Amino acid sequence: MKILHLIIDHQVVERTMGIYEKVFPGCNEIIIVDIYQREPKHLKFLKNKKTINIGHGSLEGKTFDFSQFSHIVVHFMSMDAIDFIKQAPSNIHVCWEVYGWDLYDQFLSINGMKLTYTEKYIYSRYLYLHKLTPWLFKIYSYLRGNRYSFNYQKNRQFKYISNRVDSIQYCCKYDALYIEDYAKRKIPNYEIFNYSLTEVLGDLKDLPFFEANGIMVGNSASMSNNHMYVLEYLKQIELDQTSKIYMPLSYGGNQYYREDVEKVYKETFPHNDFVILKQYMPLHEYNLVFTNLNSIILSAWRQESQGTAIMGFYLGIKVFMSCKSPLYKWFKDCGFIVFTIEDANQKSFSTSLTLKEKQHNRDIVVKRYSDEAFVNTLQTHFL
Numbered sequence: 001m002k003i004l005h006l007i008i009d010h011q012v013v014e015r016t017m018g019i020y021e022k023v024f025p026g027c028n029e030i031i032i033v034d035i036y037q038r039e040p041k042h043l044k045f046l047k048n049k050k051t052i053n054i055g056h057g058s059l060e061g062k063t064f065d066f067s068q069f070s071h072i073v074v075h076f077m078s079m080d081a082i083d084f085i086k087q088a089p090s091n092i093h094v095c096w097e098v099y100g101w102d103l104y105d106q107f108l109s110i111n112g113m114k115l116t117y118t119e120k121y122i123y124s125r126y127l128y129l130h131k132l133t134p135w136l137f138k139i140y141s142y143l144r145g146n147r148y149s150f151n152y153q154k155n156r157q158f159k160y161i162s163n164r165v166d167s168i169q170y171c172c173k174y175d176a177l178y179i180e181d182y183a184k185r186k187i188p189n190y191e192i193f194n195y196s197l198t199e200v201l202g203d204l205k206d207l208p209f210f211e212a213n214g215i216m217v218g219n220s221a222s223m224s225n226n227h228m229y230v231l232e233y234l235k236q237i238e239l240d241q242t243s244k245i246y247m248p249l250s251y252g253g254n255q256y257y258r259e260d261v262e263k264v265y266k267e268t269f270p271h272n273d274f275v276i277l278k279q280y281m282p283l284h285e286y287n288l289v290f291t292n293l294n295s296i297i298l299s300a301w302r303q304e305s306q307g308t309a310i311m312g313f314y315l316g317i318k319v320f321m322s323c324k325s326p327l328y329k330w331f332k333d334c335g336f337i338v339f340t341i342e343d344a345n346q347k348s349f350s351t352s353l354t355l356k357e358k359q360h361n362r363d364i365v366v367k368r369y370s371d372e373a374f375v376n377t378l379q380t381h382f383l
Helices: 013-023 057-063 079-085 104-111 127-132 134-143 151-164 173-183 197-204 227-234 255-268 283-290 306-315 326-334 346-350 355-369 371-381
Strands: 003-007 028-033 050-052 071-075 093-097 167-170 189-191 214-217 245-248 274-277 293-298 318-321
Touching (some): 028 079, 104 151, 151 173, 197 306, 227 255, 283 306, 293 306, 306 355
Parallel strands (some): 214 245
């Protein structure tokens, strides 16, 4: 067996490759698929590997020697990854590890799934052009070399890859179900978790449960965090004025959106103290924020923020999500005690989980998301 991994510049990739090498030593080769048009910043040890530049997936596939490989694992299914796979022999097993954006934003959103409460282009200086002539931007993008500017082109790619893949790796079961529904066929699938609990928790591993009253809203400035949607529900709740509100806004979104989110929240809750996280923080510093929290609100409408939610579950923090989220439904299926922002009230934020409930959530995290669980999953399910 020989596995070809198509990877992107992401913070979990090197750990993922380490697990594969542990389970399948000497069987792994790597190609980086560039989706950012910049030098890799997360791939400290892998950045010198072969790279597929944007728009070159098909060309690289035509000249690539696939003869030694039995499997291709795509860690984020970009358009170039699909074009590359089109050149691979049909007897090679193709596995899609769903990251999130690659399924929801790239494919499901153009097929009717609404992902953001805030209009995507409302903070763009070209707002009126987007509203009046949205096709103009697609034509411009196409003329600049983007072969997949139009929805019919994207759906053609989605149809191909959903029928080509032989297996799916997911962190939310509904990812696989959406792909199966589109392809109208059953596809072997199984759960994986790429974030190392030991690394993510750091000094917080085995931390005794604590009491606090802080509230965190979202985990980034991305519009998919739906800050304004959350605000519509929080407005109806008389929050404890002693509760600090933490807002991670260090990445995602744009400057105007970040500024507007901060402004309207402070205007709505003038008596609460805010901690706005605008700069990147080392993991051990960011983790300390969690020790001040009673509640985390993660209101994405797609599979997103899984690592933050799992961190909250482990530490005994109340996790609120949107009932629209497939990840919320999956967490419920897994047995987690998790809440919806749509049903929240004053008591929801003024009370903590019981010690029994906190331990219940922690036990599920340790069972499902440990490094050992990832190893066992690959040994059992990797075809």
